[in-house]
Amino acid sequence: MKSTNVFTVRALNEATWPAFARLVEQHNGVWGGCWCMEFHPEGKERGAHRREQKACRVRQGTAHAALVYDGTDCVGWCQFGSPDELPRIKNARAYLQELSTLPDWRITCFFVGKTHRGQGVAAIALKGALREIARLGGGTVESYPERVEGRSVSGSFLHNGSVAMFEREAFRLDRRIGKNRWVVSKVVRKRRTKAPT
Numbered sequence: 748m749k750s751t752n753v754f755t756v757r758a759l760n761e762a763t764w765p766a767f768a769r770l771v772e773q774h775n776g777v778w779g780g781c782w783c784m785e786f787h788p789e790g791k792e793r794g795a796h797r798r799e800q801k802a803c804r805v806r807q808g809t810a811h812a813a814l815v816y817d818g819t820d821c822v823g824w825c826q827f828g829s830p831d832e833l834p835r836i837k838n839a840r841a842y843l844q845e846l847s848t849l850p851d852w853r854i855t856c857f858f859v860g861k862t863h864r865g866q867g868v869a870a871i872a873l874k875g876a877l878r879e880i881a882r883l884g885g886g887t888v889e890s891y892p893e894r895v896e897g898r899s900v901s902g903s904f905l906h907n908g909s910v911a912m913f914e915r916e917a918f919r920l921d922r923r924i925g926k927n928r929w930v931v932s933k934v935v936r937k938r939r940t941k942a943p944t
Contacts, residue, residue, distance in 0.1 A: 752817050752866065756875030759812035759824070764805050766821035767814055768798070770860055777858055778906070783812070783826055786833040786855040811883075813875030815859075815868050823859035825872035827852055827880060827888075836891055837907070841924040850932065851886025857908050870912055877916065881938035888935050890918070893927045 757763050771777050782797040784790050787810070789800060804810035809832055812824045826833070830849045836842060854876055859868040880888055892908045910920065910929055918931040 752863075754822070754868065754871050755816045756871060756878070757814050757816060758879055759805060759810060759814055760808075761806060763814055763821070764802065766816070766819070767805075767812070767824065768802075770821045770823075770858075771798075774858075774860065783810075783824070783856060783858070786826070786835045786853075788834055790835045811876075811879070813872050813879050815863075815872045815875065817863060821860075822863040823868040823872055824857070825854060825869070825876040826856040827854045827876045829853070838891070838924040838928050842891075842930065845922055848887075850889035851884075852880050852888040852935075854888060854890035854907075856906050858906070869908055870915070873908065873912060873916060877933075877935055878938070880935050885935045885937035887932060888918075889921075889930060889932045891924065891928055891930060893925075894929065895927070898927075 759767055771782055776782055776797070780793065780795070780797060782801045784797045784801055787804065801810060811828045811832070812826045814821045815823045829851065830853055833853045833855045836853070836855060854873070857869045857872060877888070880886070890907060890913060892910045892913050893905060894910045895905070910931065913931045916933065918933040921930040921932050923929050
């Protein structure tokens with residue numbers, strides 16, 4: 748069933764933090780209390796302090812995400828950032844074996860609230876993240892999605908999305924780093940701003 752919702756996308760910042768936090772709290776911290784911290788340098792550290800760690804990163808401008816809204820409610824997101832901001836990735840050992848150059852940006856995580864799954868929210872979040880990356884200067888963008896064709900996979904476990912979703916945004920397959928996980932990449936051009944008239 749196709750959604751008739753009109754979604755909007757906003758960047759994660761201090762103004763949008765309350766809506767982001769509400770969505771995370773509605774889902775018990777997301778994935779066992781992750782608070783979308785797993786891929787940050789301090790991601791190994793577990794516990795209730797993660798909420799404040801994420802809030803601190805948002806205040807400092809060291810946490811990036813494209814938040815998808817349905818009206819005034821945040822219903823999902825796509826997390827992105829530089830490799831310094833998001834150094835931790837799944838299948839890191841295999842990734843590093845053939846690494847020649849780090850990307851400018853990484854897309855490491857998607858989350859969609861239970862009430863909005865199956866409505867294209869992750870794809871909208873990805874488009875929003877790419878627009879925000881273009882606004883922030885562009886560059887090479889990498890992600891680490893899974894091939895799902897021919898196997899039964901719950902979307903709630905695809906924290907990095909599917910290869911097909913990235914291919915629809917013109918990402919290219921670079922190399923396999925896990926049984927079903929791939930490195931995909933794309934160059935995003937800096938978005939030009941209009942000169943004042």
